[in-house]
Amino acid sequence: MAKKTIEDVQWQGKRALVRVDFNVPMNDALEITDDTRIRAALPTITYLAGHGAKVILMSHLGRPKGERNEKYSLQPVAEHLQGLLSDIQVSFVDDCVGDKVKAAVEALRDGDVLVLENVRFYAGEEKNDKDLAQAFAELGDVFVNDAFGTAHRAHASTAGVAAYLPSVAGFLMEKEVSIMGEALANPKRPFVAIIGGAKVSDKINVIENLLPKVDALLIGGGMANTFLAVQGNDMAKSLVEADALDTARKLLDLAKEHNSRLLLPTDVVAAKQFAADAEYTVRKVSELAPDEMALDIGPDSIKAFQAEIKGAKTVIWNGPMGVFEMPAFAKGTFAIAEAMVEADATTIVGGGDSVAAVEQAGVAEKMSHVSTGGGASLEFLEGKTLPGVAAIEDK
Numbered sequence: 001m002a003k004k005t006i007e008d009v010q011w012q013g014k015r016a017l018v019r020v021d022f023n024v025p026m027n028d029a030l031e032i033t034d035d036t037r038i039r040a041a042l043p044t045i046t047y048l049a050g051h052g053a054k055v056i057l058m059s060h061l062g063r064p065k066g067e068r069n070e071k072y073s074l075q076p077v078a079e080h081l082q083g084l085l086s087d088i089q090v091s092f093v094d095d096c097v098g099d100k101v102k103a104a105v106e107a108l109r110d111g112d113v114l115v116l117e118n119v120r121f122y123a124g125e126e127k128n129d130k131d132l133a134q135a136f137a138e139l140g141d142v143f144v145n146d147a148f149g150t151a152h153r154a155h156a157s158t159a160g161v162a163a164y165l166p167s168v169a170g171f172l173m174e175k176e177v178s179i180m181g182e183a184l185a186n187p188k189r190p191f192v193a194i195i196g197g198a199k200v201s202d203k204i205n206v207i208e209n210l211l212p213k214v215d216a217l218l219i220g221g222g223m224a225n226t227f228l229a230v231q232g233n234d235m236a237k238s239l240v241e242a243d244a245l246d247t248a249r250k251l252l253d254l255a256k257e258h259n260s261r262l263l264l265p266t267d268v269v270a271a272k273q274f275a276a277d278a279e280y281t282v283r284k285v286s287e288l289a290p291d292e293m294a295l296d297i298g299p300d301s302i303k304a305f306q307a308e309i310k311g312a313k314t315v316i317w318n319g320p321m322g323v324f325e326m327p328a329f330a331k332g333t334f335a336i337a338e339a340m341v342e343a344d345a346t347t348i349v350g351g352g353d354s355v356a357a358v359e360q361a362g363v364a365e366k367m368s369h370v371s372t373g374g375g376a377s378l379e380f381l382e383g384k385t386l387p388g389v390a391a392i393e394d395k
């Protein structure tokens with residue numbers, strides 16, 4: 001990528017102020033239930049420590065609304081990080097600015113790691129407050145942004161601080177932006193995108209941005225119902241967004257305009273109740289009974305989608321094909337994941353439920369890239385410039 005990275009800096013003895021995205025899920029006992037985001041930051045942390053930097057990590061956790069709240073403390077995350085980094089000394093300080101934090105930074109030896117308390121305990125963080133950004137900047141010599149998952153937020157610790165320090169990307173940020181950026185700007189073809197999830201309205205901009213670029217766009221999940229309704233199918237009790245019918249029509253026209261093939265399901269798995277134990281049956285999309293709803297793509301659609309994926313050289317996927325939380329309606333989603341694993345292609349899974357699905361299927365390691373960003377990867381696929389990326393210096 002055309003941005004400076006941690007490899008462009010001489011680190012020995014310098015203070016690396018690193019924004020990471022340690023916004024990890026936790027249970028009521030404050031145990032981390034998925035540490036993917038912490039592990040994803042390790043290459044940057046070990047590189048910096050290994051090159052003699054004093055490593056100062058800042059992150060948000062949850063949405064504490066500008067107030068200190070122990071439920072959102074990063075202390076358990078710091079402890080978990082120490083468990084992952086047995087050769088490196090990791091300490092924690094229960095604030096993220098001020099004299100106590102400055103003293104903790106002073107006490108660091110080259111190669112040590114310090115985790116600061118949640119930056120969202122200060123209201124200025126989300127307001128991108130200049131004073132807070134400056135207070136962060138005083139803690140480091142160079143700012144490293146490795147928080148791709150938060151790069152769509154213009155906050156004091158993601159964007160504001162970059163005005164006061166030399167700013168470079170960490171390895172995770174570099175990987176996310178270069179793999180997804182390259183796929184969008186210069187894809188190996190055929191380029192196939194698969195979009196699913198509940199609503200068309202959440203993904204309009206993604207579809208608009210992808211249609212001119214892709215060779216084929218496969219649409220599944222609840223959002224496909226709205227397109228199928230526009231095409232004259234009676235979707236019965238299925239989730240259809242009445243407000244998005246015009247939009248769906250325009251997107252179908254846009255596909256024609258760009259000569260991109262837009263594939264919709266031809267059959268679905270239908271049930272009478274939205275329930276895990278509901279009886280289900282396979283129906284052509286034109287043959288739903290009045291009391292049925294479509295909850296997954298059907299076997300013919302799976303075959304058609306798989307054939308597209310099999311022939312592709314680049315595949316990007318965002319959003320499940322059905323209600324994958326219920327095993328009866330998860331086959332379409334898992335079949336897409338399997339097809340991507342088998343394809344001889346660059347395979348990218350962007351954000352949210354599709355990432356959960358590839359993890360459940362145990363195939364995350366077999367994809368070229370699984371993004372650590374939910375909202376951030378969606379905005380990236382929309383073609384937006386992410387403030388956290390824009391703030392990093394160009395090469």
Ligand SMILES: Nc1ncnc2c1ncn2[C@@H]1O[C@H](COP(=O)(O)OP(=O)(O)OP(=O)(O)O)[C@@H](O)[C@H]1O
Nearest residue numbers: 197198221222294295319322323324352353354374
């Ligand atoms: N046919 C369907 N009918 C109703 N709900 C559906 C259908 N297909 C998928 N869903 C639901 O859509 C939800 C996922 O939609 P969403 O748009 O949030 O996905 P996503 O792109 O992965 O988003 P996020 O990043 O917010 O997780 C899942 O909970 C799934 O059960």
Ligand SMILES: O=C(O)[C@H](O)COP(=O)(O)O
Nearest residue numbers: 021023149150153374375
């Ligand atoms: O989990 C995420 O998507 C990021 O950490 C950003 O969190 P936010 O939506 O609370 O800003």
